Amino acid sequence: MAVIKLSEAKINFIKDVCKSFGNKPGEVINVLHKVQGEYGYLPAEVQELVAKELGIPVSRVYGIVSFYSFFTMTPKGEHPISVCLGTACYVRGAEKVLDELKRQLGINVGEVTPDGKFSLTCLRCVGACGLAPVIEVGEKVYGRMTPDRVKDVLAEYK
């Protein structure tokens, strides 16, 4: 097992979350939701601690983290960008917007810019199909995106 290098506060927070769900193995998904909600991602040390608290093997926790796309083991950028690749956005040209984002940020999907400012992910349907194609920067939704608008949107966060 790797040496746990989490801060005291973090360890206590995770222990408290586990306790709030009665340390029940069946609640592991809810626990992970809460922990990721606080820290943005689930590195190996966090998974080891959750496994220990709930009394289940780390492999089971990792099995869940890797199975569900909502959970991630890489930290997000300061402004996480998600491009909707649902069908409605796809047929209205979401891929071109994604290509332009990749080009301007110089990163691929799943990566973070070297300065830690932006990260890029894809998601399936935000449900704002009327505004397709849609991207999200943090919580803000940008509808009717075009490759031309990418520069202006990024400029808002620079």
Next chain:
Amino acid sequence: MHVLVCGGTGCQASASAQIIENFQRILAEKGLQDEVQVVRTGCFGFCEKGPIVKIMPDNTFYTQVKPEDVEKIINEHIIKGRKVTDLLYMDPENREHVADSKHMGFYRKQLRIALRNCGFINPENIDECISRGGYEALGKCLTEMTPQQVVDEITKSGLRGRGGAGFPTGVKWGLCAKNKCDEMYVICNADEGDPGAFMDRSIMEGDPHSIVEAMAICGYAIGATHGLVYIRAEYPLAIHRLQIAIAQAREYGLLGNDILGTGFNFDIELRYGAGAFVCGEETALIHSMEGKRGEPTLKPPFPAVSGYMAKPSNVNNVETFANVPIIITKGADWFASIGSEKSKGTKVFALAGQINNVGLIEVPMGTTLRDIIYEIGGGIKGGRKFKAVQTGGPSGGCLTEKHLDTAIDYESLAAAGSMMGSGGMVVMDDTSCMVAIAKFYLEFTCEESCGKCSPCRIGNKRMLEILTKITEGNGTMDDLQELRNLAAVIKDTALCGLGQTSPNPVLSTLDNFWDEYVEHVVDKKCRAGVCKKLMSYVIDRDKCIGCGKCAKNCPADAISKTDYIAEGHKLPSMVIDSTKCIKCGACIAGCKFGAISVK
């Protein structure tokens, strides 16, 4: 007077919160806050023209309202009683303004049963729901009907599962009710994962109490006291509103112990999904709720026998539940009188893609695709040519012009090679490449396949490789046959519904767009201009004035000057080096003279 402002996700993304704030602030400034009530409702459905503001009781429907328009609406409409004409919907045909939504093409052919309260009530206020008949059905069941009578009523109505497969809901309830057990579960499947579909979310956001009520009715019918909603974590607004609805129902004694003094106990908890499409399959969903990987298992045993925590469980989709209360209050015969012979009632569709009126619609079963696309949807965007409509998401298929007059129900869609699915309906025009669309869906399936059974895990991967090969211009005619072989094997041998239906997008496009596949394979051409590897960019040297803008825009330095000067021009024309060109299209976008084209 009521001001109804759409608070669905689509309209929220276009500043509907700001609109509500402005209404409240300006009304208060004018001392009108007691006469005019501002209500944040669920989705009106007409997302294309959002944000929507509706003024009651005169039923005026304002579209594409901006926060700065609020003052005008208050001054003109609310104070002086004059409609703000330029914010009304304009009929695209006769270019006349329409004030009442009933007379708009988008709403005329719709029939709202599952969406009956969406856009009419404040979903965060149980009193508004009750005033429109909410919880009447639960009261009727608990005081006037036996559990068996409830099951019989639902069976008689002909209601079928709206999650896509169309299993008769009453029969499902009856099967579960037979397995008496001290602990049984009612589960609501709100894991809407089909990309391009947002029916369930809109119902939960717009009318959460109908789900709470229906789950309690189901609990009474099958003898369960626990309800669980499995909802996507990506739907924060729906989660928030369901939580409020459950808390309010508890406060009113409509959930909890001894409901309405009848001795019936029932309560509901939420469980969160974590982004796995396969969890829409009921056995996978149950495993996920138990805190495991969402992998499906073989049926039988069906959840009705051994479901959540190995106890008998009944799983229904959100939209199925939304139909239940109104069937109880209006009667099974009323419901069965709507729709087609084998598919009763209505279906909600999320209409999206290259269509004029994107939005959430509800139509009687048996409505034709033509009515949906041209009457309700207002036709194809930009007057382009209709090419295909995709229903059923990654499990469905693409239908073409020859299917436009098909009356849609579970059977007719299956016969045409697609399926009802949960209700995603994506319209495509001639800018969509059908091979690329098939590839798009397979990429989705490959990403979402849980990996448990090999036909789905490996078979779909092989199909995706072949499709990729075809879109890159390396396909052969044998590959097309191989696609069919693989599809047949996967359909027959995959473990769950996801795998068994995953080849549908490929099979239906092979059947309906065979020419396009052959074009990619034999002529190495993509007629829609989507498959980049099959395209080349060319400059018409006689149209090019030699301004050099394209060369400046080109990120790959693929454009240079020639020594040819066209007649009437002063500068030499440009040329694209196809070996360097990355086909990004930046040159076309920048050329004002229409000199660059894709071949």
